[in-house]
Amino acid sequence: SQQGEEDPQALSIQEGENATMNCSYKTSINNLQWYRQNSGRGLVHLILIRSNEREKHSGRLRVTLDTSKKSSSLLITASRAADTASYFCATAIFPGTASKLTFGTGTRLQVTL
Amino acid sequence: EAGVAQSPRYKIIEKRQSVAFWCNPISGHATLYWYQQILGQGPKLLIQFQNNGVVDDSQLPKDRFSAERLKGVDSTLKIQPAKLEDSAVYLCASSFGQGAGSPLHFGNGTRLTVT
Numbered sequence: 001s002q003q004g005e006e007d008p009q010a011l012s013i014q015e016g017e018n019a020t021m022n023c024s025y026k027t028s029i030n031n032l033q034w035y036r037q038n039s040g041r042g043l044v045h046l047i048l049i050r051s052n053e054r055e056k057h058s059g060r061l062r063v064t065l066d067t068s069k070k071s072s073s074l075l076i077t078a079s080r081a082a083d084t085a086s087y088f089c090a091t092a093i094f095p096g097t098a099s100k101l102t103f104g105t106g107t108r109l110q111v112t113l
Numbered sequence: 114e115a116g117v118a119q120s121p122r123y124k125i126i127e128k129r130q131s132v133a134f135w136c137n138p139i140s141g142h143a144t145l146y147w148y149q150q151i152l153g154q155g156p157k158l159l160i161q162f163q164n165n166g167v168v169d170d171s172q173l174p175k176d177r178f179s180a181e182r183l184k185g186v187d188s189t190l191k192i193q194p195a196k197l198e199d200s201a202v203y204l205c206a207s208s209f210g211q212g213a214g215s216p217l218h219f220g221n222g223t224r225l226t227v228t
Contacts, residue, residue, distance in 0.1 A: 004155075033216065042117070042204055042219030043156070088155050092213035100169060101213035103148075103155035 004032075004104025006091045012110040017037070019076040021107040023089035032065055032072050033090045048108075052091065058101075079111045115139065117220035119205050125226045133194035134223045138186070144168075145182055146217065147190050148204040156204055162188065163211065165198030187192075200227045 005020045015048045023032070035043040047063045049056045056063050062075040076083055079081070086106045094098055118137040126132050138145050143164055159178065161169040165185040173180070177183035177196070182188040192199055202224050206217040 012202075031214070033213075035217075040221075043206075043217070043220045045216035045218070048216055090213075094213070099211065099213040100158065100161075101146075101217065102158070105155050 004091050004102065006087070006089060006107040007102045008107060009105070009106045010110070012112065013079055015079060015081055015111055015113050017052065017079055019079050019083070019109055019111070021074045021087050021089075021109070023072045023074070023104055024068065025072075025089075025091045025104075027091075027093060029067075029091045030094045030099070032063075032090045033074075033092065034061075035061060035088045035090060035103075037086045037106075039044050039085075046087075076109075078108075079110050081113055083109060084111045085109060117205055117207055117218050118127075119220035119223055121223055122221070123224050123226075125228065128227050129194040130199055130200060131140070131191065132195055133189055134203050134205075136188045136190070136205030136224075138188070138205070139209075142206045142207035142209050142218070143185075144211060144220060145156045145188050145210075146206040147180055147188070148206065150202045150204055150222070152163055152201070159203075195225075195227045197227050200208055200225055 004025045033048045037043045040081040041077045049065045059078045065072045088106045090103045127223040137154045145162045148157045150156040159173045160180045165182045202222040204222045206219045208215045
């Protein structure tokens with residue numbers, strides 16, 4: 001079963017607006033990662049935030065993590081048409097010596113001119 | 114650095130036929146993953162290798178799917194016999210660190226259509 005659930009499933013905004021995507025998960029995690037997937041391509045890593053961190057920034061991206069609520073959010077500021085893609089959160093847990101990265105269902109973002 | 118290479122890019126087969134996918138990870142990456150992504154869903158882990166040993170294959174349908182990682186580098190994923198529900202994109206990924214403590218680098222995937 002998938003650990004993360006993204007919300008909304010789809011989001012349509014105009015260029016220049018901000019886009020916010022949310023991710024909720026069920027069990028304790030070691031880190032949470034966000035990935036982008038353009039149509040017909042593989043996933044590209046955006047940001048990794050560890051369980052003891054609350055916020056991280058990378059360029060126009062801002063990720064927050066609230067472990068008490070088991071949720072994370074990805075904010076894309078001043079969106080561009082090139083940001084059109086699906087965005088996935090992935091939660092990492094470390095049972096024993098192994099580690100598992102489980103992806104959510106994704107948010108499809110459409111940025112129009 | 115060169116990215117994760119996968120081939121073929123597309124494959125169309127009839128049900129009950131067999132198919133194989135190949136993956137070459139980024140040089141030096143110890144961990145290799147195969148994910149299955151059905152249209153409209155997130156990727157689902159099929160198997161995870163650490164060097165040439167299997168770390169997790171709990172979601173691999175072992176009656177029809179098999180995978181190996183040769184000398185801890187390249188990997189092949191095989192389906193035999195294929196079913197209609199195997200239609201999906203098969204993504205290979207690799208990471209430098211041990212497991213999910215570091216970012217995954219994905220290939221562009223193989224889109225499989227089973228008719």
